[in-house]
Amino acid sequence: MAGEKSILIDSSRCCGCNSCYFSCKSWNSLPLSGGANKTDGDRSTVEDFRPQNWLVVRSSSDSESWSISPELCHHCSDAYCVKSCPVKAISYQSGWVVTDYDTCIGCGACTMACPYGAVKVHRADSRGFLQKGIAYKCDGCSVNYSSTPACVTNCPTGALQYDYRMKLIQKALKRVADLKKRYPEAHLTGLTEHRGENVLKIHTVSSDKQKISFDNSLIRTVNGLFSTVSIFTRTGSAAYGFSGKLYRLLHFVVTGKKIS
Numbered sequence: 001m002a003g004e005k006s007i008l009i010d011s012s013r014c015c016g017c018n019s020c021y022f023s024c025k026s027w028n029s030l031p032l033s034g035g036a037n038k039t040d041g042d043r044s045t046v047e048d049f050r051p052q053n054w055l056v057v058r059s060s061s062d063s064e065s066w067s068i069s070p071e072l073c074h075h076c077s078d079a080y081c082v083k084s085c086p087v088k089a090i091s092y093q094s095g096w097v098v099t100d101y102d103t104c105i106g107c108g109a110c111t112m113a114c115p116y117g118a119v120k121v122h123r124a125d126s127r128g129f130l131q132k133g134i135a136y137k138c139d140g141c142s143v144n145y146s147s148t149p150a151c152v153t154n155c156p157t158g159a160l161q162y163d164y165r166m167k168l169i170q171k172a173l174k175r176v177a178d179l180k181k182r183y184p185e186a187h188l189t190g191l192t193e194h195r196g197e198n199v200l201k202i203h204t205v206s207s208d209k210q211k212i213s214f215d216n217s218l219i220r221t222v223n224g225l226f227s228t229v230s231i232f233t234r235t236g237s238a239a240y241g242f243s244g245k246l247y248r249l250l251h252f253v254v255t256g257k258k259i260s
Contacts, residue, residue: 011069027150076194106133107247
């Protein structure tokens with residue numbers, strides 16, 4: 001169930017300044033490097049999610065208009081990453097979808113399941129906050145707690161807002177109605193997708209449909225096999241790296257898909 005409070009992204013107000021991107025990194029002690037930069041005129045943005053990029057800024061366009069806005073974990077009420085995790089390292093906490101780093105085995109099941117590509121496993125050597133073999137993503141500033149998410153606090157244009165969910169929905173629907181006069185494709189997402197998402201977004205251009213399907217029956221099969229086999233392997237901290245590799249092997253055998 002979506003939380004009492006939510007984040008609203010209004011792409012019509014975003015100026016592409018990257019304040020949200022740098023605020024997220026600063027608050028969560030994430031390395032600045034990492035990710036391919038995209039330059040468009042005088043704007044330069046990092047568009048690809050990585051373990052150190054929990055929030056990215058992306059541009060999109062259709063035949064009528066162009067927009068730019070932040071992207072982050074949508075914090076789905078029916079989250080595929082939660083369903084897919086074989087060790088229950090990802091859970092719901094007051095509307096936010098949060099990873100327990102001490103439980104995560106780095107198998108990458110969540111990265112395959114997420115339709116938004118917002119969670120990534122750190123495969124490189126440990127670096128500061130980032131530990132090798134752990135899945136990272138936005139947690140709504142609920143772990144390194146902030147009463148208002150850092151990205152929202154430092155947005156200079158009001159493109160990011162944080163408030164009671166119902167209040168934001170009412171505001172967003174009114175905003176969409178006004179925007180349709182200029183942007184016929186204007187619409188709101190997050191209301192019903194995945195039984196409601198804790199990140200609502202106002203789009204001014206048509207948005208792509210999800211490109212990842214989730215087969216819960218296959219994942220249950222993989223997780224069942226893993227639970228049985230891992231009884232004999234998870235003994236001590238050294239086994240966690242092996243457990244992740246074991247899960248990826250079982251996932252490939254059952255689904256035919258490799259986890260990177």
